[in-house]
Amino acid sequence: MVDLITTRLTAAADQPLPPDAVRALVHQAVTDARHLPTTAAQRALPATTDPHITEMRRQVDRLEALAGDIGRLMLEIAPAYLTDSQAARRLGIFAAEIGLTLEEALADRRYAISGDRRALVGIVL
Known part of the structure; x- marks a missing residue:
């Protein structure tokens, strides 16, 4: 950097x-x-000719991009210097208003802070 x-x-x-x-x-x-991407090996996926797998990968990439956009919005409301507990107090109502759970909003915020896709695994992805 x-x-x-x-x-x-x-x-x-x-x-x-x-x-x-x-x-x-x-x-x-x-x-x-x-x-x-952190390394080419971490982002590389086995090649496939299956159109369903290709489409699924495209959708996962789209979800990741959307999570980043939402995460940056969450950072406007709850800046990165706040703990998750402090951020939760600020984000709870807003997340509900836009159709997210608090857990999803916090995951998107962590992803926007870190850029690490693992922040989304099990919650968004």
């Missing part, structure tokens, strides 16, 4: 950067880094 942020700041360094620009560059670099 340090390399990604350094590269972006170096590319923009031909002029002094105001704090808001640095904040935006770091925020985007962190967001991009969270969505990188």
Whole structure:
């Protein structure tokens, strides 16, 4: 992640950067880094010609993307510095309003914080 942020700041360094620009560059670099697969081996799945399996994989990827979007929304309501217990107090009513259980909302929030798909296993995926 340090390399990604350094590269972006170096590319923009031909002029002094105001704090808001640095904040935006770091925020985007962190967001991009969270969505990188950890290793090719962890993301690689056996090849298949079965259209049902291919479609299921596509749906799982779609659920993962949606969980990330919902998780970022949950972080707007309950920032990452809050514990799960503190976040639960803030998210309970909102989660119910949008049709999620509190457990699903917290899992999506953890996924948005970590970028680790395992945060969703057994709850969302």
